[in-house]
Amino acid sequence: MTEKERIVRVPIGPQHPALKEPESFMVDLRGEKISAVSLRLGYNHRGIEKGCEERTYVQDVYLVERVCGICSHSHSTAFVQAVEEIAGLELPKRAKYIRTLIAELERIHSHLLWLGVAGHEIGFDTLLMYTWRDREAVMDLLAALTGNRVNYGLNTVGGVRRDVSPEQIPEILRVVDLLEERTKYYIDLALTEETLAKRLVGVGKLSKEDAVTLGAVGPTARASGVDRDTRRDDPYAAYDEVSFQVVTDDRCDVFGRAVVRLGELMQSYSIVRQLVKNLPEGPVAVKAPLKIPAGEAVSRYEARAARTCTS
């Protein structure tokens, strides 16, 4: 057999059970080892940038929110922050706190989702069922706070559209306590369950050097030992008023990424508690001027899986 015949070419995508969105990986296999991959991304290009150009700032808030279903709040926050900078608006403190609160709740639901999907991909459906069941608690909380489960529609230029009522605070704390208990169990599970470690350790190696040169961000970078977090390095919203640790890991593989996300969940619970405890009184929005001039601004946001920049 020639070298070429020994290679099996397996198409992973554009449609494949492991992929949540269409993208294509042509994988050349020699036995069970990958010898080459060719990528094709961009199946999901929806022309949102062009759509934004043709709309007003306020309409864009809702369009941008629909860039991603899992991290809708991060996109709209990054966008309104840029608009507010151009308009020269100073936000009331309570608005900043509520934005941060929703941001952390979104991070919690997204990290639980990631953990479940990771479990499903390695054939550990029990983990998927457990984490997604727990995720429902935070989804219900988000629905109660904002009126929506996915695209919250909370941000507006100049603040947020809904206030957090005092009756909702005990419910927030109850959900956070519940999830903290469950997350401790998952951390214990991740560190002791052998088949989990067997599938995750050493998979998807990304060295610290590569993570830096390739510009990796978010939990992926932190799992490669890059100590980088926009929430701490360039605080926006109310992040300069809460204390938290940036979780990093030196494993540089998928296992490390799972460990980082689990650690970040624990940090998020602590952030939510601090926000709720110190929630300042006052209005939740300032009136935005009817006309905002054209301008340029950069806003950075530490999203659940990457960093969202809007300019």
Next chain:
Amino acid sequence: MTGGIGAAIWQGATVLIGGALLGLVYKGIDRKLAARMQARIGPPLRQPFFDVVKLLAKENVVPDHAIAWLFNGAPVVSLAAVSSLLFYLPLGGFAPLLGGHGDLVLVIYLLAVPAIAMMVGGFAAASPYASVGAQREMVMLMSYEFPLVIALVSIAWRLSTILPEASVFSLSVLAANPLWDWVGPLGAVGLVLLALALLVVTPAELSKIPFDIPEAETEIAGGLLAEYSGRNLALFYLADAVKTVAMAALLVALFFPYGLADRLWLSGPLAGLVDVAFFLIKVLVVVFFSVIVVRVGFARLKIDQAARLFWIPVTGISLVGMVLLILDRVA
């Protein structure tokens, strides 16, 4: 004479249809219990029946580049092989229908046939997913067959030293003379080890998590089964259901063939009924511990990890079990 043949056909049909129904019922129980353990409600117990009926009604797609006769033949061979297994296994208090015509060695071969049929079907499908799946199935087969055969042969050999006159490879003889009654403490430990090895082999034999590597839905999109649909998929589904029962029945026959009726001083039809019910419970216990709990509690292994697991620890355990049985004979 014609009556004899008629009765034989009648019995055979009962075993075949009963086996298929039983397999689907156990699949339903498996899905329900697994769902409960995963904090889900799960499908109704009848779901596997609905699945088969629906699949049978669906279009049977054969890929353009597939070798059609191999592709369509594999599911038939697979179901035929597992169904004929039922004729050689003692089911409850009843002796195997074809007990006089085949023995343990035949059972070992029949157990391997569905895997080989799936492999052939997978290669014939001319799909990269199915090809990768077939390669993985081949590696799995080579990994788990060795400990399986060691365990079965050691038990038969030990029995041959006790009953030199009997044909020890016959499953009815094996089931009628449980080794536990004869061996000393060393042999008992050996038997426990062999039972353990077989409990680990069972999920691999049945392609269940953590050993569902040849099918690995999220990696190779169902692997061997990727191109199968309609009637062919229904046949594989049935074969899988029947094989689960057959494999569990084999373990029951080897390690726990005891009936309940004798102990309760029952006789007549009631005794038969009690024994069948007890047998069904024993099969359920084996399925519960070697399939349901395992598939809920573990992630899927990689193929090299699974192969290493069977070649080193599991083969090791069964070899130690064999040596203990030999020492038990010497002592």
